[in-house]
Amino acid sequence: MPWIDLPADDATKDLERATRPYRKEGRPVPSVIAIMKPNVRALRGVIQMNNAVTFGGSSLGQRREELIATATSALNECFY
Amino acid sequence: MSHAGFLRDHTGGDCEAGVIALVQALKAAGDEAAKQPLIAGVARVHEAIDTLPAEARAILSGGDLQILHFTAEAALAPRQMERARVAYLRDAGFDDTAIHDIVHVVCCFSYMNRLADSLGVEVVGPERLAWAERLYGADATAAHTAWAAPG
Secondary structure (H helix, E strand, C coil), X not given: CXXXXXXXXCCCHHHHHHHHHHHHCXXXXXXXXXXXXXXXXXXXXXXXXXXXXXXXXXXXXXXXXXXXXXXXXXXXXCCC | CHHHHHHHHHHCCCCHHHHHHHHHHHHHHHHHHHCCCHHHHHHHHHHHHHCCCHHHHCCCCCCHHHHHHHHHHHHHCXXXXXXXXXXXXXXXXXXXXHHHHHXXXXXXXXXXXXXXXXXXXXXXXXXXXXHHHHHHCHHHHHHHHHHHCCC
């Protein structure tokens, strides 16, 4: 459980809409995305940013994006 | 961590051992760097990248080592950045769009790391925990679970 309280996915209309794609895929909102539920504008903005520069969204191609992501998290010993 | 799985999936071939070796080498270097003054710590990470084990090197291709050196600097010591670092990537064959995108991906994951680690975002689910153990080891994974647990 994260160290702050998080609202339910359907706590507001905006949050329900922002988290709907995950429910459509039949999976929970990833924990690192769910942590932003207290600020749905930030949550939406970060998802847009992630899609723009990762998951094949940049000019680098997904393998190189994942190499950088993997290196950054390993150097920080972050489990995300 | 989950992105190490994506790296494995997008590298092709039987590369899991190489991905694990890369992650363990960088994690160990990051651990050592964290105990040292900033500049010395980053130098230790550069040294670790230059001496990656053969298994890790085997999954890298042209330009990847330069990306790793740049990533280490940008993620751990942005105050060290200077024009020459961009020239270093350009000399390795990256154009300005690619250089911009490299920086953006480092920024994005540095942001996500800080978000996750500042608010106790933990790895959940047996499959992901098993992958965490393979990547970081059982002790580090147990420490992560304890770190996230309610006090």
